[in-house]
Every structure is written in structure tokens, then in C-alpha cells.
Amino acid sequence: MNAEKGKTEQKTRGKDRALQVILGCGRIGYAVAKELKGRGIEVVIVDIDEKKVELLKEEDFIAFVGDISDSKIINKIISEGEPEALFIVSNGSEVNKKAVKNAKEMLPHAHLVVRAIDPADKEDLKELDADVVLSIPDITAGTAIEYLERVKSLKKAKELTSMIEEIRRRKKGKGKLGIIVHDSPDSDAIASALALKQIAKHVGVSANILYRGVIGHHVNRAFVNILGIEMRNIEREDELKEYDKLALIDASVPGANNPLPSPPEGNVNIVIDHHAANNKEKVYADFFDVQTENGATSTIMTRYLRDLDIPVDKVLATALLHGIRTDTSGFKRETHPSDFSAAAFLHLKADKDLLEQLETPPMSTEMLNVVGNAILHKKIKGSYLITNVGAVANRDAIPQAADYLLNLEGITTVIAIGLYEDMIYVSGRSKDLRVNIGDAFVRAFGGIGSAGGHATMAAAQISLGIFGGIKDKDTIILLVEDAVSKRFLSVMKEEQSE
Numbered sequence: 308m309n310a311e312k313g314k315t316e317q318k319t320r321g322k323d324r325a326l327q328v329i330l331g332c333g334r335i336g337y338a339v340a341k342e343l344k345g346r347g348i349e350v351v352i353v354d355i356d357e358k359k360v361e362l363l364k365e366e367d368f369i370a371f372v373g374d375i376s377d378s379k380i381i382n383k384i385i386s387e388g389e390p391e392a393l394f395i396v397s398n399g400s401e402v403n404k405k406a407v408k409n410a411k412e413m414l415p416h417a418h419l420v421v422r423a424i425d426p427a428d429k430e431d432l433k434e435l436d437a438d439v440v441l442s443i444p445d446i447t448a449g450t451a452i453e454y455l456e457r458v459k460s461l462k463k464a465k466e467l468t469s470m471i472e473e474i475r476r477r478k479k480g481k482g483k484l485g486i487i488v489h490d491s492p493d494s495d496a497i498a499s500a501l502a503l504k505q506i507a508k509h510v511g512v513s514a515n516i517l518y519r520g521v522i523g524h525h526v527n528r529a530f531v532n533i534l535g536i537e538m539r540n541i542e543r544e545d546e547l548k549e550y551d552k553l554a555l556i557d558a559s560v561p562g563a564n565n566p567l568p569s570p571p572e573g574n575v576n577i578v579i580d581h582h583a584a585n586n587k588e589k590v591y592a593d594f595f596d597v598q599t600e601n602g603a604t605s606t607i608m609t610r611y612l613r614d615l616d617i618p619v620d621k622v623l624a625t626a627l628l629h630g631i632r633t634d635t636s637g638f639k640r641e642t643h644p645s646d647f648s649a650a651a652f653l654h655l656k657a658d659k660d661l662l663e664q665l666e667t668p669p670m671s672t673e674m675l676n677v678v679g680n681a682i683l684h685k686k687i688k689g690s691y692l693i694t695n696v697g698a699v700a701n702r703d704a705i706p707q708a709a710d711y712l713l714n715l716e717g718i719t720t721v722i723a724i725g726l727y728e729d730m731i732y733v734s735g736r737s738k739d740l741r742v743n744i745g746d747a748f749v750r751a752f753g754g755i756g757s758a759g760g761h762a763t764m765a766a767a768q769i770s771l772g773i774f775g776g777i778k779d780k781d782t783i784i785l786l787v788e789d790a791v792s793k794r795f796l797s798v799m800k801e802e803q804s805e
Contacts, residue, residue: 331397376405485550490520496557498630502608519566605630624656681708
């Protein structure tokens with residue numbers, strides 16, 4: 308488009324159209340102008356360089372010559388239309404400040420994005436009430452780090468797919484991947500396994516989701532049933548031998564609450580988790596990715612899918628979004644910006660009606676009875692509540708009872724103890740910022756069983772041991788409650804005295 312045509316078009320523009328205005332069109336201003344234009348947004352550019360303005364007109368920009376610190380420029384801008392936002396991005400510190408003052412007086416409703424030339428400009432521009440202050444060194448550093456993180460993430464994702472592809476190459480398309488989740492898996496574990504199955508499918512490898520025990524939690528049963536997720540129950544360790552490679556998802560230690568044998572026999576090919584790995588030095592895996600900053604393993608798997616540009620259908624998006632929501636307690640517990648980013652991506656693809664069904668399943672009579680026992684047997688010591696729920700048919704009822712009792716007024720930490728088959732299960736919940744209940748559980752119960760967790764939630768499994776010979780379950784649970792209480796309170800007393 309020639310310059311004369313550009314001038315004619317400028318005169319015919321409507322004055323009531325919202326515009327984005329660039330004041331000062333150096334390298335940064337030009338980059339902003341191109342980005343806005345690429346998004347279909349109308350742009351007006353003002354610069355003091357006549358030759359530059361002519362070139363901009365040839366690129367079909369509305370552009371004119373002017374000193375951006377002159378208040379008359381604002382009137383000329385208004386003649387083109389009502390400015391919605393002004394990007395004041397010249398390389399002159401004082402010029403930018405004057406332009407801000409003029410804009411605030413004459414265009415009080417326009418958004419102002421201003422470039423800070425010197426570090427001292429930041430405070431001056433904030434005092435002038437600029438909406439956004441751009442510090443180019445800060446932005447450059449942040450962008451460089453962001454790009455590095457993307458490269459690292461993509462490299463890790465490609466490493467994962469390459470490992471899975473080895474199955475197809477070695478077995479000529481007939482091999483299988485076994486994806487193992489922890490016993491009585493939750494929504495995050497199941498959704499993450501489903502995502503890995505999709506990644507395997509993308510590279511031409513069939514996979515099965517494997518678990519031991521039962522899916523006891525009514526929410527998790529609804530999750531599997533509503534979404535139609537296929538899972539295989541493993542009763543014997545030798546059933547794992549039919550798989551060419553094994554992946555452990557949402558867990559990091561073979562043999563700890565999963566059907567794998569303990570190390571060194573229980574090593575796996577792939578480990579992906581967001582929980583801290585207490586026994587990492589004892590675990591060997593060809594691919595080991597434990598990202599403790601994320602609130603859910605589903606967040607990690609979503610990043611893999613995005614990096615690899617693998618299609619995410621409605622069922623998978625719904626599963627992963629529900630996994631993130633449940634493990635972060637609706638983004639209220641140990642949530643990282645990456646969880647919000649993953650959720651935003653998934654929300655556009657998820658089935659909202661299915662999500663509603665998943666998040667409001669009915670409470671079973673059994674669960675109601677367990678909560679009733681937890682309330683009946685509660686013992687309160689300061690802000691700590693310790694309770695036993697007795698013998699349960701569904702071990703997932705124990706953490707649900709702990710969640711429920713944490714809502715009691717004045718209670719900051721709950722310990723719920725229950726007996727399931729031949730094992731004692733202990734669930735901890737805390738909203739006390741001074742307490743890392745995951746660390747406390749490791750110190751209290753790590754030496755007599757398996758234990759771990761986060762700052763706000765934890766779990767432990769303890770063998771009956773010397774209590775195994777007692778037939779009366781009520782007697783067992785009372786003895787165990789006393790031992791568990793003493794161990795936990797002793798650790799908490801030590802932490803408070805440190």
C-alpha cells in the first residue's frame with residue numbers, strides 16, 4: 308500500500324472506534340505494533356522520525372510524525388478514534404514520563420503501558436499511576452528463563468516417548484507397557500495413567516493401567532465408571548512379567564503401596580510423580596521425573612501432552628482436570644502456577660456436565676458410619692484431634708474422615724487411625740502453617756512402616772506386627788491408637804522445641 312492511499316484511509320476512519328496507540332516506535336514499539344496487528348487490532352503509531360513513519364504507512368499502519376511528550380499529540384490521537392490503551396515505549400526516560408502525565412490528564416480512561424528506561428523510573432511511573440510498567444531487562448530475563456523451561460520440558464517429554472517407542476522397535480509392534488498406580492488409586496493417579504496410555508498410543512504402543520486392591524473411595528469409583536476408564540486389577544506379581552516395560556505413576560517407590568516388589572527387585576523403567584521421594588537413592592528407573600513443585604501428577608502429564616502436541620479428547624481432559632482439582636483441593640492446597648496453567652488448557656476441552664457429576668457423588672452409608680465413629684472416638688489435645696475409626700471395609704474412608712474433622716472449629720491438625728485387613732492406616736491433615744505433617748509422619752512412622760506426604764496431608768501404613776495375634780479388633784485398634792498418638796505427639800513436641 309502506498310503512502311498516499313494510507314493518508315486517504317486515515318481520514319475516513321470512524322472516530323468512535325477503540326484503538327491501541329503506540330507512542331515511540333523503536334524496536335520494542337514496532338514489535339508491539341506487529342503483534343497487535345496480527346491479532347486483528349487497529350493500531351495508531353506516533354514517532355518523531357519522519358522516514359520511519361512513512362515506512363510504517365507503507366505497511367498499512369495509521370502513523371504520523373510527532374513529539375510524544377507534546378500534549379497536542381493527544382488531540383491528534385483522539386481525532387483518529389477513542390484510545391483504549393496507550394503503549395508509551397520510546398527510549399527516552401523523561402519523554403515517556405511527560406507522555407504519561409499528558410495521557411492521564413486528557414485520556415483518564417485509557418490503559419497506560421509504559422517502558423521504564425532506568426531502574427529509578429519504575430517508582431516514578433507508578434506514582435504517575437501508569438497501569439503497567441515494563442522493565443525490559445526484567446522481561447528479557449523472565450522470557451529467557453521461560454524459554455529454557457520450555458526446552459527442558461520438551462526434552463524430557465521426548466525422552467519419555469523415545470523410551471516407550473523402544474518397546475515397539477524391539478517387539479516389532481507387539482510389545483506392551485504396564486502403567487502401575489498405587490493401591491486403591493485416586494483420581495490424580497488414574498487420570499495421569501490415562502494420559503500416559505494416550506502418549507503410548509501416540510507412538511504405537513499398547514498399554515494397560517494396573518492396580519492392586521480396590522478402588523474404594525466413592526468419588527474414585529464414580530470417576531472410573533462415569534468416564535469409562537479401563538483398568539486391570541493385579542493379584543500376583545508374576546502378572547507384571549507379561550509387560551515389556553513398567554511405569555510407576557503418582558508414586559515413586561516400588562513396593563510402597565503398589566503391586567511392585569520392593570527394590571532392588573522392584574525397579575521400574577519409568578517413574579513420574581509429584582510427591583517427594585524419600586527413598587530415591589534406592590530406586591532405579593531409566594526415566595525418573597519427580598516434580599514436587601506441582602500440586603498434581605496430572606499437571607505434569609498435561610505438560611507432556613502439550614509439549615508433544617498430542618490430541619487431548621474430552622474424556623482425557625475431564626479426567627486430568629478433575630485430577631488436578633482433587634489433589635490441590637480445588638486449588639487451595641499446595642498449588643503451583645503450573646497447575647493453573649494446565650487447568651486453563653484443560654477447561655476448554657473438558658466436559659462440564661461430567662465434571663459436575665464427578666464432583667458431587669452421593670455419600671455412601673458406610674462412609675457416613677465411618678465419619679460417625681471418627682466423631683464419637685475423637686480426642687482433642689489443644690488444636691490436635693486424634694481419632695480412631697475402627698475396622699473399615701474401605702480404607703479410603705479413613706482420609707475422608709480426617710478431611711471432615713479438619714473443619715471443626717479450633718482444630719488445625721487431625722490424625723485418623725483405622726484398621727483395614729491386616730494393616731493399620733493413618734491419615735493426617737493439617738492447616739497449621741507451622742507444621743509439615745508429611746515430614747512429621749516420616750519421623751513418627753517411617754521406622755515402623757511406610758510414611759510420607761506433603762505439608763498439609765500425609766499417610767502411613769503400619770503392619771500389625773506384635774498385635775497380629777490379638778483376635779479382638781477393638782482391642783487392637785485401641786492399642787494401636789495409643790502407640791500412634793504417642794509417637795506423633797512426641798515428634799510434634801520435638802519440632803516445637805527445636
